[in-house]
Amino acid sequence: VLGGVLFDLDGVITDTAELHYQAWKELADELGIPFDREYNEKLKGVDRMASLKLILQNGDRKFSLEDMQRLADRKNERYRELLLTLTPEALLPGVRKLLKALRRDGIRIALASASRNAATVLDRLGVTDLFDFVADAGAVALQKPDAEIFLNAAEGLGVHPLRCIGIEDAEAGVVAIHRAGMQAVGIGTEETLPDADHHVSSPAELNPALLRE
Numbered sequence: 134v135l136g137g138v139l140f141d142l143d144g145v146i147t148d149t150a151e152l153h154y155q156a157w158k159e160l161a162d163e164l165g166i167p168f169d170r171e172y173n174e175k176l177k178g179v180d181r182m183a184s185l186k187l188i189l190q191n192g193d194r195k196f197s198l199e200d201m202q203r204l205a206d207r208k209n210e211r212y213r214e215l216l217l218t219l220t221p222e223a224l225l226p227g228v229r230k231l232l233k234a235l236r237r238d239g240i241r242i243a244l245a246s247a248s249r250n251a252a253t254v255l256d257r258l259g260v261t262d263l264f265d266f267v268a269d270a271g272a273v274a275l276q277k278p279d280a281e282i283f284l285n286a287a288e289g290l291g292v293h294p295l296r297c298i299g300i301e302d303a304e305a306g307v308v309a310i311h312r313a314g315m316q317a318v319g320i321g322t323e324e325t326l327p328d329a330d331h332h333v334s335s336p337a338e339l340n341p342a343l344l345r346e
């Protein structure tokens with residue numbers, strides 16, 4: 134019996150990838166490192182420091198760990214400024230309705246995002262109250278495709294992983310959901326998410342009855 138639904142954030146609830154892109158782009162430009170939207174795709178679901186390393190790879194300068202920490206902090210400050218432009222209108226279509234319907238049916242709801250800014254994003258979108266638990270990305274040692282963040286989220290809900298479904302738009306996330314022993318709904322196609330158990334093109338196509346099935 135379905136007990137909990139675990140949501141990824143970027144690409145599932147809202148599109149923060151564009152704001153991450155803008156913040157990284159400013160940094161890359163300052164450093165004279167090439168960076169574009171296509172390369173930004175590689176950063177989806179990848180944590181902050183690993184993202185920075187992927188960007189620095191395209192430059193020829195070496196940075197100390199301390200320098201990298203400063204660069205990551207600088208990007209995050211800029212990203213947080215950009216988050217101030219987020220409003221409830223940035224929720225992807227159908228998300229609020231889905232969250233409310235799940236709640237009405239007594240299904241518990243958690244967020245399983247790699248972003249340490251996840252709680253801020255939910256606040257800006259005005260949906261904090263609709264989540265029963267937000268997994269702490271800062272407390273997670275192993276990134277997706279490891280199962281850890283999804284297992285944390287299920288535990289936070291007090292629902293056994295086998296009674297949870299995860300919703301993801303990235304293949305690494307789908308793999309993480311499966312490693313956690315859960316069914317995975319993919320926002321995407323068979324091509325982009327070959328391992329997902331069920332595909333939809335938008336969260337607007339989901340409802341509690343479909344997820345139970």
Ligand code: G6P
Pocket residue numbers: 143150153176177178179180181184209246247248249250251270
């Ligand atoms: C999500 C995004 C990534 C981002 C990561 C960490 O997974 O898809 O692009 O790097 O979160 O975000 P943070 O807000 O902690 O820097």
Ligand code: MG
Pocket residue numbers: 141142143144145177178301302303306
């Ligand atoms: Mg995502």
